[in-house]
Amino acid sequence: MNIIGRNVKAAREKNEWTQEQLAAKCNLLGWNISRSTLAKIESRVRRITDIEVKTLSLALNTGIELLFKD
Template sequence: MNIIGNNVKKIRERNGRTQDQLAEKCNLLEWNISRSTLAKIESKVRRVTDIEVKLFTIALNTEYKCLFD
């Protein structure tokens, strides 16, 4: 089960960001991700890798554990 996707969405929305804005931030971290890929992650269609979890913590300015709560 992919619990990270739902938490990425919650944190992104709490920070007042759109999917496009988060994708842009991830691209600045040299992670080439599109808005549609981000949507798939948030809707639990696509899983994330370990390095992607780390990049989400940076892009969302959050702690690792928050993605798993």
Template sequence: MNIIGKNVKTIREKLGWTQEQLVAKCNLIDWQISRSTLAKVEANVRRVTDIEVLKLSTALNVPINHLFDTKRVCDQQS
């Protein structure tokens, strides 16, 4: 459904953040997302719009291309 979910989860976990903490950061930048919706994004169950990719990049403080890095996803699955 989306290709960034696993990277969002990986980056969030490397930062030591819970889903609730990432949701709070998203809410601070005017993106009202629930923990449940974030869980669906991370599980690749929910589509992610381009503006949502930008919001996730901002909240996680990473370049957008890090969210699309397929090597990161492959490294995590090995």
């Protein structure tokens, strides 16, 4: 359903963060997301909006283009 889930997980693991930690960082940026929703994004089960992609890139401290990289 989404094409960035695998890269979100890879970036999170590169930072050595848990899903809970990434969800907390997103919450601080104004996106109320739970760990279970993040897990659905990473497993490519949940769709993701453009603003959510932007928030994830900010939380992960990475460029949006890297989230879409094959």
